[in-house]
Amino acid sequence: MLFIRLSWVFGQAGWGLGIVVIALSCVVTTITGLSMSAICTNGVVRGGGAYYLISRSLGPEFGGSIGLIFAFANAVAVAMYVVGFAETVVDLLKEHASLMVDEINDIRIVGCITVVLLLGISVAGMEWEAKAQIVLLVILLVAIVNVFVGTVIPATVDKKSKGFFGYTSTVFQENFTPAFRDGETFFSVFAIFFPAATGILAGANISGDLRDPQAAIPKGTLLAIFITGVTYLAVALCVAATVVRDATGNATDLVIPGVACNNSAVAACELGYNFSSCAVDTCKFGLMNNFQVMTMVSGFGPLIIAGTFSATLSSALASLVSAPKVFQALCKDNIYKALHFFAKGHGKNNEPIRGYVLTFIISVAFILIGNLNTIAPIISNFFLASYALINFSCFHASYAKSPEILLYIYVTVKKPDVNWGSSTQAVTFVSAVSNALSLAGVEDHVKNFRPQILVLTGSARTRPALLDLAHSFTKNYGLCLTCEVFVGPRSEIYQEMNAGMEKNQQWLNKAKRKAFYAGVACDNFREGTESLLLASGLGRMRPNTLMIGFKNNWRTAGRDAVQSYVGVLHDALDFEYGTVILRINQGLDVSHLVAEEEEMLKAAREQEALDNQMMTNGGKAKGLFRKSRNSSQQVLTTRVSVCGPTPAQVTKMNEKLMEASGQFKKKQPKGTIDVWWLFDDGGLTLLLPYILTTRKKWKDSKLRIFIAGQPGRSDLDKEEMKSLLKKFRIKCSDINVIDDIHIKPRSDSLKNLDDMIKPFCLHEGSKDMIQADVMQKEHPWKITDAELSSFEEKTHLQVRLNELLQENSKSANLIVVSMPIARKESVSDFLYMAWLDILTKNLPPTLLIRGNHKSVLTFYS
Numbered sequence: 001m002l003f004i005r006l007s008w009v010f011g012q013a014g015w016g017l018g019i020v021v022i023a024l025s026c027v028v029t030t031i032t033g034l035s036m037s038a039i040c041t042n043g044v045v046r047g048g049g050a051y052y053l054i055s056r057s058l059g060p061e062f063g064g065s066i067g068l069i070f071a072f073a074n075a076v077a078v079a080m081y082v083v084g085f086a087e088t089v090v091d092l093l094k095e096h097a098s099l100m101v102d103e104i105n106d107i108r109i110v111g112c113i114t115v116v117l118l119l120g121i122s123v124a125g126m127e128w129e130a131k132a133q134i135v136l137l138v139i140l141l142v143a144i145v146n147v148f149v150g151t152v153i154p155a156t157v158d159k160k161s162k163g164f165f166g167y168t169s170t171v172f173q174e175n176f177t178p179a180f181r182d183g184e185t186f187f188s189v190f191a192i193f194f195p196a197a198t199g200i201l202a203g204a205n206i207s208g209d210l211r212d213p214q215a216a217i218p219k220g221t222l223l224a225i226f227i228t229g230v231t232y233l234a235v236a237l238c239v240a241a242t243v244v245r246d247a248t249g250n251a252t253d254l255v256i257p258g259v260a261c262n263n264s265a266v267a268a269c270e271l272g273y274n275f276s277s278c279a280v281d282t283c284k285f286g287l288m289n290n291f292q293v294m295t296m297v298s299g300f301g302p303l304i305i306a307g308t309f310s311a312t313l314s315s316a317l318a319s320l321v322s323a324p325k326v327f328q329a330l331c332k333d334n335i336y337k338a339l340h341f342f343a344k345g346h347g348k349n350n351e352p353i354r355g356y357v358l359t360f361i362i363s364v365a366f367i368l369i370g371n372l373n374t375i376a377p378i379i380s381n382f383f384l385a386s387y388a389l390i391n392f393s394c395f396h397a398s399y400a401k402s403p404e405i406l407l408y409i410y411v412t413v414k415k416p417d418v419n420w421g422s423s424t425q426a427v428t429f430v431s432a433v434s435n436a437l438s439l440a441g442v443e444d445h446v447k448n449f450r451p452q453i454l455v456l457t458g459s460a461r462t463r464p465a466l467l468d469l470a471h472s473f474t475k476n477y478g479l480c481l482t483c484e485v486f487v488g489p490r491s492e493i494y495q496e497m498n499a500g501m502e503k504n505q506q507w508l509n510k511a512k513r514k515a516f517y518a519g520v521a522c523d524n525f526r527e528g529t530e531s532l533l534l535a536s537g538l539g540r541m542r543p544n545t546l547m548i549g550f551k552n553n554w555r556t557a558g559r560d561a562v563q564s565y566v567g568v569l570h571d572a573l574d575f576e577y578g579t580v581i582l583r584i585n586q587g588l589d590v591s592h593l594v595a596e597e598e599e600m601l602k603a604a605r606e607q608e609a610l611d612n613q614m615m616t617n618g619g620k621a622k623g624l625f626r627k628s629r630n631s632s633q634q635v636l637t638t639r640v641s642v643c644g645p646t647p648a649q650v651t652k653m654n655e656k657l658m659e660a661s662g663q664f665k666k667k668q669p670k671g672t673i674d675v676w677w678l679f680d681d682g683g684l685t686l687l688l689p690y691i692l693t694t695r696k697k698w699k700d701s702k703l704r705i706f707i708a709g710q711p712g713r714s715d716l717d718k719e720e721m722k723s724l725l726k727k728f729r730i731k732c733s734d735i736n737v738i739d740d741i742h743i744k745p746r747s748d749s750l751k752n753l754d755d756m757i758k759p760f761c762l763h764e765g766s767k768d769m770i771q772a773d774v775m776q777k778e779h780p781w782k783i784t785d786a787e788l789s790s791f792e793e794k795t796h797l798q799v800r801l802n803e804l805l806q807e808n809s810k811s812a813n814l815i816v817v818s819m820p821i822a823r824k825e826s827v828s829d830f831l832y833m834a835w836l837d838i839l840t841k842n843l844p845p846t847l848l849i850r851g852n853h854k855s856v857l858t859f860y861s
Contacts (some may be wrong), residue, residue, distance in 0.1 A: 001195060039390070150300075195376050195380060243286065446856065451478040579849070676809075688816070819849055
């Protein structure tokens with residue numbers, strides 16, 4: 001296109017519209033390049049290039065359609081490149097009067113012979129082709145420079161007769177306006193040029209070989225589009241400023257006084273040449289007539305021919321190889337069952353021989369057309385169709401919502417408080433049910449994992465920090481259910497539960513929390529939570545992660561409460577839930593403050609109603625309000641007591657609690673999220689903090705990763721972790737290997753643990769066997785000396801970890817630690833709570849996370 005059609009494009013469209021043709025091509029390829037980059041950086045390529053990535057990222061619906069069109073477009077592209085090569089060969093034959101039959105049939109003959117040779121090379125192997133690319137690139141660069149050099153060399157008489165006059169303002173001005181001929185239009189000329197801009201998927205096809213595809217593909221693709229766009233413009237403008245549209249090639253066609261000299265050759269007339277005959281007879285030279293203008297303009301013509309040969313043959317060979325491989329990958333997936341025949345490969349490299357034969361047949365069919373200007377628009381249509389699908393699929397995957405009517409946007413944003421039972425609501429419901437059912441028929445896949453979190457908050461308002469953090473994990477990613485267990489006789493609590501349903505959901509909507517509220521009534525907390533774990537959600541839209549606050553009062557809550565809490569953690573893991581525990585030093589529960597606020601609002605409303613009634617009756621209350629005055633006064637008394645002075649210590653504690661409960665609502669200061677990934681739990685401990693870093697509120701918090709390592713191999717462990725994170729496409733500011741994690745904790749730290757568990761220890765070791773048995777039967781929940789001895793190493797590990805956390809992560813915005821697990825019926829509930837307590841004691845907000853050992857991260861497409 002650069003060497004044998006770009007001059008013709010600017011001859012037809014003029015350099016004004018010619019710039020638009022190139023710019024429009026660049027706009028299309030830039031948008032598609034960005035979409036392609038977004039898709040291609042979503043995993044590692046295994047085979048099938050762009051088709052493999054698109055289909056694995058966006059599903060068979062998009063991948064299948066794009067793959068089929070793309071494979072066919074590449075097959076037709078072989079024909080276009082071969083015809084371009086054959087056209088240049090035939091021009092050489094014509095120049096030396098050596099045509100075999102005629103121009104069109106010679107192009108067909110040379111094209112068919114060429115594609116047979118290329119097929120043989122492709123089947124034989126392509127190892128040499130990669131090495132030859134550098135040589136071909138050098139030839140192309142030299143050929144392009146050769147054009148620029150040729151334009152500044154003074155024109156010879158022969159070149160002037162063929163329309164080349166060097167840089168002349170009159171020629172440049174004359175070539176500005178379009179001069180479409182032979183039925184050509186702007187879009188037909190654009191269609192012929194556009195295949196010159198269709199190499200943007202090259203990065204996708206080699207993304208598996210790139211060191212950093214996330215950065216390299218967008219940068220390389222956009223830079224390639226920019227460089228080629230500038231090159232096309234520079235070459236085309238140089239030619240448009242030096243060559244007229246029509247020339248006879250006859251050196252004797254000079255301007256003679258008294259003989260008319262006009263039509264399309266006004267600039268040539270001013271320069272002493274009369275090409276007026278071109279308006280009557282067909283001329284062979286000039287931008288409009290000679291496809292080899294670049295060869296004529298250049299400093300050394302054979303270099304342009306060499307550049308044309310290298311460009312066409314290397315591109316034809318690349319397309320001849322890529323089309324069968326994309327087609328084979330498509331057929332292997334068995335999306336189109338009728339095409340499965342072409343999935344079979346041969347030899348050690350699984351070469352798609354059947355695909356080669358099919359591509360060869362398609363190529364020959366289009367080569368027989370024999371006209372580049374006819375083939376190029378066909379390819380443009382196929383490439384534009386595949387690019388449209390790529391852009392639409394990327395748009396679809398990003399779940400962009402872009403209503404186009406301004407009034408609709410206004411109503412959508414404002415959400416007026418009306419309910420008309422509109423058809424839109426009906427369609428939304430039907431669509432939601434349909435999508436849920438469709439999702440139910442899809443098998444789980446690691447790439448489609450979404451954090452779907454069941455948060456045990458109590459009332460939606462009572463643990464705001466827990467809800468805010470869960471919302472950060474799930475917003476635009478997954479599902480968030482905020483749940484409450486009503487404990488007590490069901491007949492007594494049903495009314496409270498039912499009244500709270502609508503109220504809590506409305507509060508969530510008003511607070512702009514994308515979450516659902518669910519409540520359950522049960523005789524005890526553990527049974528209620530078990531019901532929620534088993535029955536919450538719908539089809540595939542069911543929770544996979546339990547999030548709960550740390551039980552700060554475990555030492556005073558009593559045996560039943562602790563057993564119930566630890567039992568919930570065991571149940572979650574048994575039901576294959578990931579488990580997340582949030583601890584904040586100030587605590588999470590603000591229910592007493594919410595209750596006081598509601599009481600104050602209620603009292604204020606009653607007082608306002610009472611005042612209004614008294615004013616209406618001239619200061620005397622009557623009827624209903626007279627009867628209710630006593631109760632109102634009682635409420636007001638309550639209000640006064642609530643608002644009145646409280647002990648300074650309680651006030652300060654409540655202020656700190658309110659501040660802590662709202663800390664995840666606001667933007668986090670510059671700092672770090674420290675992830676202590678100590679066990680491979682499937683990746684949940686890495687995924688959740690990574691999701692946080694994608695949120696605006698957490699954008700200034702960088703990930704720091706801490707891992708346990710062996711003494712003497714810290715550097716190796718660090719490099720392995722760095723490589724793993726790179727594959728997962730997780731960016732972190734630092735990786736720290738802790739190789740002294742298993743040394744004994746300090747004595748003061750161990751004393752803190754001993755003081756913590758002392759009230760819950762049985763101390764049976766100092767008793768005889770009979771007494772010890774009696775004590776164990778009376779207090780089976782207590783921590784035995786045998787248990788402490790058996791789990792001494794794991795107990796000391798939690799104490800040591802807290803020391804390390806104090807040393808390394810005391811100033812972090814958030815700490816994420818792999819949660820230790822206690823074997824049921826081996827570790828007592830109070831010892832386990834002591835582990836969790838001592839591990840997270842006196843630290844910034846801390847998340848304990850344990851996945852269910854099912855992978856939630858993958859670096860494969």
